[in-house]
Amino acid sequence: CPNRKKGCKWEGKYNLRNKHIEKECNFIDKEICPNEGCELILKMENLDAHLLQCDYRKINCEKCGENILFKNKNEHKKECVKEKIQCQKCGDSFLREEMENHLRDICLGIEIDCDFLFFGCKDKFMRKNRKQHYISASQIISHNKMIINWFQNFNVKINTTLSQIKSNLRENRIKMNFLKDKFDKLV
Numbered sequence: 001c002p003n004r005k006k007g008c009k010w011e012g013k014y015n016l017r018n019k020h021i022e023k024e025c026n027f028i029d030k031e032i033c034p035n036e037g038c039e040l041i042l043k044m045e046n047l048d049a050h051l052l053q054c055d056y057r058k059i060n061c062e063k064c065g066e067n068i069l070f071k072n073k074n075e076h077k078k079e080c081v082k083e084k085i086q087c088q089k090c091g092d093s094f095l096r097e098e099m100e101n102h103l104r105d106i107c108l109g110i111e112i113d114c115d116f117l118f119f120g121c122k123d124k125f126m127r128k129n130r131k132q133h134y135i136s137a138s139q140i141i142s143h144n145k146m147i148i149n150w151f152q153n154f155n156v157k158i159n160t161t162l163s164q165i166k167s168n169l170r171e172n173r174i175k176m177n178f179l180k181d182k183f184d185k186l187v
Contacts, residue, residue, distance in 0.1 A: 003027035007041055037069070119146040 001008040001020060006027040010020050021028065031047050033040045035056035042050050051057065055071035063082035077083055081097035089109030094102050103110060108128035114121040115134075121143060125133050133139055 001025055001027070003030075006030055007032050116143045116146055119143070119150045121146055 001010040001017070003021075003025055007030075008025055008027040010025065012020060027041070029044050030041050031044055033042065033047070033050060033054055033056070035051070035054050035058075038054050038056035040050065040054075055069070057070050058067055059070050059073065060067055061073075061076055061080055061082075064080050066076070066080070068076045079096070081095065083096050084093045085096050085099060086093050087099065087102060087107055087109070089103065090107050091109075092102075092107075106127075108126065110127050111124050112127050112130065114123045114125070123133060123139075134143075
């Protein structure tokens with residue numbers, strides 16, 4: 001059939017071809033939708049109207065510009081990086097691509113560790129309560145004590161390490177002198 005490219009599967013004797021085309025072929029003046037994935041077969045007169053509303057037509061996302069299928073528009077909206085979404089912790093709205101940074105660095109509804117964790121403060125609190133934690137008199141005193149203790153312990157470690165280094169140096173000098181004496185006797 002001359003309409004094979006349009007989807008007709010008929011094969012037969014040449015003398016039966018005209019009969020097939022005139023009376024049997026469902027593909028005369030019909031076209032398969034050219035959008036990849038759409039297999040709809042339409043009359044030529046309906047093709048242009050179909051192409052305007054075909055679920056498999058390509059569109060650009062209005063927010064991020066990504067090229068997507070029209071039928072995937074709602075799914076794309078659920079993951080589009082330029083879509084505004086609401087933070088579940090504080091209620092503010094941000095672009096999806098900014099949410100990770102918001103939660104990590106800014107969100108007031110997130111529980112965080114005290115900045116003095118390194119020095120020993122184990123307190124956790126909502127980021128919005130951070131200032132109250134740091135300005136309370138008891139916390140100022142507590143944090144200062146932690147820092148002083150840390151530096152005292154650090155000083156002890158440094159002095160211990162320094163003593164070990166000095167001891168190792170003395171031992172190495174003794175060994176060097178011994179080896180030097182041996183070498184001088186050999187030469």
